[in-house]
Amino acid sequence: MKYSITKLLPLFLGGFLFAQTSADSVQFKNISDEILVNGTAYQNLHQLTKTIGHRLSGSQAYEKATDWAVQKLKDAGADKVWKEQVMVPNWERGKESLFIKDKSGKWRFLKMLSLGNSEGTKGKDVEAEIIFVKNKEEFDQLSAEQVKGKIVFFNYAFNQKFISTGQAYGDAGIYRRASASWAGKKGAKAVIIRSLSSAFDDVPHTGMMRYDADDTTKIPAVAIGPKSADELEKTLQTEKVYAKLNSNATMKGQILSHSVIGEISGNKDKSVIVVGGHLDSWDVGEGAQDDGAGIVQSIEVLRTFKKLGIKNNHTIRVVCFANEENGVRGGNQYAENIKKNNEKHLFAIESDGGGFTPRGIALVMDQTKRKQIQSWRSLFLPYGVHNFEMEYAGTDIEPMEPLGVPLAELVPDSQRYFEIHHSEEDTFDKVNRRELLLGATVMGQLIYMIDKNW
Template identity: 45%
Template sequence: MKKLLVLLLLFTVTFTYSQNDDDKLQLEKIYKTSLTNGKSYEWLDYLSNQIGGRLSGSYNAEKAVQYTKSQLDSLGLDRVWLQPVMVPKWVRGIKEYAYIESSPGKTNQVNICALGGSVATPEGGLKAEVIEVKGIDDLATIGKEKIEGKIVFYNRPMQPELIHTFEAYGNCVDQRYAGAMEAAKYGAVGVIVRSMNLRLDDLPHTGSMSYGETPENKRIPAAAISTNDAELLSGMLALDKSLKFYFSQKCKVYPDVQSYNVIGEIKGNEYPNEIITVGGHLDSWDLGDGSHDDGAGCVQSMDVLRLLKETGYKPKRTIRVVLFMNEENGLRGGKKYAEEAKGKGENHVFALESDSGGFTPRGFSFDCDEANFNKILQWKSLFEPYLIHYFEKGYSGADIGPLKDTGLVLAGLRPDSQRYFDHHHASNDTFEHVNKRELELGAATMASLVYLIDKYGTLLPKKVKG
């Protein structure tokens, strides 16, 4: 009996080591292949420089759909298809123009851009006095009497002391999203919002905004102003509260149009009905070419499937790449994908999203229960040779969020975010600001996690009822 126990113990130790050694070798192959024969940078080059900004409902967005589908077709996947989805169509129009008027004829031109979904200013533009606030809550304190007929200037900066820059973003983005809707209730005629940017520069940053249930004839124009010009406006208001602000924008909302999510998959050879999804959003804003947000996430996700094929790995579960349409101003693609998945009774067990830029990967955040999180933590040491160390519970991603109530494990790639908001939704979100090696490291990091999830599975995934 004693000999048998010793043999069993030796077998267990050998088996465990063998599995870990196999995993180590597979990760080495994935990283080597990505860094020496990656496709993500080449794909992003075309997406950014040959197509450009891919605003939802635009011609460029449709070109991106066709291009990425053709590239997935070339990979020899088991299936590639387009999933129709109706999306909003908002057009910016000619470049916006704005100035601060300190006295008749004395003006300072400033940099603005319309917020996505905003209405246009009246013909000839809009000029009014300005009232500065630090947030939406200030409106009630100031009152309608002092706000009516004026332009509300939201000037709450992102908090520089917060190391997690997405936390700083989350703490002030409400003024961009709901600022116009709330200011209109107090009789404001327009809204100017400080750009969501941690540094001081001359670039206005756009982003989505909502009017909620505000009637169309009560909707007021909303624009972002660069951080440098927000500082200038605030300083001038401190000296003269009677100065005026002028801005003109020609944006327009059109009826919804049809677009597509782009989807490709490799069928699992043991558990084909268990689905692992990896993706990013194909649409972008129109000021730059959307390289970081989220061209990088799309090409990394595409390369996950190619890297697994290239290294000879045969998935147990079905691995699916989804390039979601309309994350930026509606989340229609993510909602449509989840809706159809539930309707078909698909059993998603894991979903990974990359939507934080193509910077150096640091790790992942996971939205899951403790049992699955603790299981994933056992693999953390495999990533340490690649300087991947961040494994925390937290937010995963907007497009995979609608899948959450199906009981699967959600994860988000977490690159270094310190420079992300320098480019986010601005005209400098362009290809030259993406580092090839950093992008390829991110693709390899994603592929490695997908490999481990596929090999070992998740704990007690709940099946979706059709």
């Protein structure tokens, strides 16, 4: 009997691909077993949040966190650990308070948080009538005379129709970032915004704002909880309300700080695969989900490779980025340094969506690489990860995109994240051990596939 090579070739290739997929499935299971049984990420997160707590860039707590990260990377088995210098903004909140007064004539305390990087009132009471607008379109209809000397209140809510809460966050985010400049240019004394939250509680959320370069007056910007925002809007529909704001928030220039980096060297070459998160947090809560979770997950990937004796072809590097929350200086500095050092990077993934159950991996790369990763979907399905269609990447690794580095972001279930994000509610007790470790598992599995195939 004669055999046609062209007819047999698909059979040979099919058998090879099956064997390859089977071997990868075994390694996926090895990674999962090691992390779910012996993983240290949950204990590490407990230590970070309970012994150091929140870690705003420029603070003493943040510098303690850098020493903690150095030690944890060494404990995980990194061949090399170092601190990368970066200048970061030195913003301080200080004492702050907000009172409102309606027709009753009595001042009533309103829970609030100044927005990050906002200027305050220099410790003096600023008192003015509140004017309410629902959105930017309504504000644009107001004249400068109507706004001058007032405190503008924007009550733009999370759009509950979005299934992905990240979409709602992006939609509402402009009010946190830019409303102070809009109002300041029309002569307002301050702005109050509804917190960027998917919840209906009364927890205020902070987060970074920015002033336009041509701002001559940098007015204070504060956030209140959703419940207070709706109550204030209702009151303003029938009567005048006055606010008394006192805030010591201010920017104190820049200060020297550090990102923390640890790696295990490649056995084939020095090309780098990055896995990371941001070590800083806001100065409320404990920075557990944002982004202590991403930090301990990234360290867990390195520990697992060492523990399982996986002979990585390329250098696997954990980067604990500085200053994501109010400047992205760590991410920008890292990209500048790898460009200056002509250091080849094959891939970078960040975890900055909380330690909830992983659902997918967002991809920012050319179509060839995107399709290759999507072809691995069946390997990830047993771990509940199915969505490889989204296109975005973590804030810290985005500065590497112009350098041609393929980027990715772990995508956890988003439904609870923005209830606690940037607030006093972001504490260790909100993190589930299994969910946290599953996120680390998926990141480790992806890094394994990238290292093997690229």
